[in-house]
Amino acid sequence: MVLGILSIKTISFLVFCVFAIAGLGYLLGRITIKGVSLGTAGVFIVALLFGALLYKPLAEQLQVGGTSYVTNALKIVENLGLILFVTSVGFIAGPNFFGDFKRNFKSYIVLGLLIILVGGISCWACTFFDIKVFGRDAKEAAAMLVGLLSGSLTSTPAFSAAKATVGTESLEAIVAVGHGIAYLFGVVGVVLFVQLVPKFSKANMEEERAKLSENNPEVPSKLTGKELELDGFGFCAFSIVAVLGILLGSLKIGNFSLTTTGGCLLMSLIFGHFAKIGNVSVTPSTATLKNFRELGLMLFLIGAGVAGGAEFVKYFEWVYFIYGIIMTLLPMIVGYIFARYVLKLNLLNNLGSICGGMTSTPALGTLISTAGTEKVAGAYASTYPIALISVVLVSQILILMF
Secondary structure, three states: OOOOOOOHHHHHHHHHHHHHHHHHHHHHHOEEOOOEEOOHHHHHHHHHHHHHHHHHHHHOOOOOOOOOOOHHHHHHHHHHHHHHHHHEEEEEEEHHHHHHHHHHHHHHHHEEEEEEEHHHHHHHHHHHHHHHOOOOHHHHHHHHHHHOOOHHOOHHHHHHHHHHHHOOHHHHHHHHHHHHHHHHHHHHHHHHHHHHHHOOOOHHHHHHHHHHHHHOOOOOOOOOOOOOOOOOOOOOHHHHHHHHHHHHHHHHEOEEOHHHHHHHHHHHHHHHHHOOOEEOOOOOOOOEEEEEEEHHHHHHHHHHHHHHHHHHHOOOOOHHHHHHHHHHHHHHHHHHHHHHHHHOOOOHHHHHHHHHHHHOHHHHHHHHHHHHHOOOHHHHHHHHHHHHHHHHHHHHHHHHHH
């Protein structure tokens, strides 16, 4: 970008864009209509618009030898953000996680499975409808709809598993298109859901936080204050856990892996629970974790949003967008009703589990802000692994069925 005496090029242009999107996104997120706001998801909306309108200039700036590396650059931004966010969440949830999971593990497992099962059934129904009504090729329809399912659940592992299962490059491209179309509502839909449910149910958040604390009592810190700190902020401990999490997430059994998200989340939950090794503290400060969590969510939304905006505009069709809405809303609504009336989960545990069952990172950030407590991360962390494994298997089964 060249404006008079200003010349912003290559990586500097990317950094400029990241900060510009963040600033405008937070301003958009501050707009409140009847008590509901986008919050950090405002960054995602601005990133989508940027990708739709300005992706080409960004791609032109990020080139080596005439070949653009914009896709890889955005993936770096997205993955760095994801690692910062989920590792922070794991550390924060760690002290209470295992006790909460022990008390409610049956509910979390059932709810995680139910959400993905409903998503899978709705995907199958939409695929069947698409083939019968529009006369589309069965394999192409299945590839598109499973891509829509992975986008509705903002699930990269399901997206990767579907691409690995379809078998041809043309079908892989169709999966990618479906993922890009549904991703927008997959993010915004869950973010709005966790804000609107407390509004419509006229929930008293102070009472709900008290119920959550009663069901998930605070675990006394294992730190005495006399432990050796590797550094004042906890950056060293955070980095070690992130590296171990990435390595764990890279392990593959067949086509399945925990991915970077699952690996970092699991490793940080373990380290957050034990807090120290011998007399050495391995827990970053609370201020560090909160800042990393917000920074990570912001970077993740920018990386995913810019790339998603470009794909969304390129391949958008109304019928596919409607399928995506169905596959986002139906699992959430059924899951919420089941958790409330059958499992008898309190509101905040219910919504935290919905975020985990929908594998929605942005919604968790919004829920923490809406609820005013970090404890909701425990329900998310408990349900997420079940949903992660289930959605990968369901995506592969759906592809093979057609």
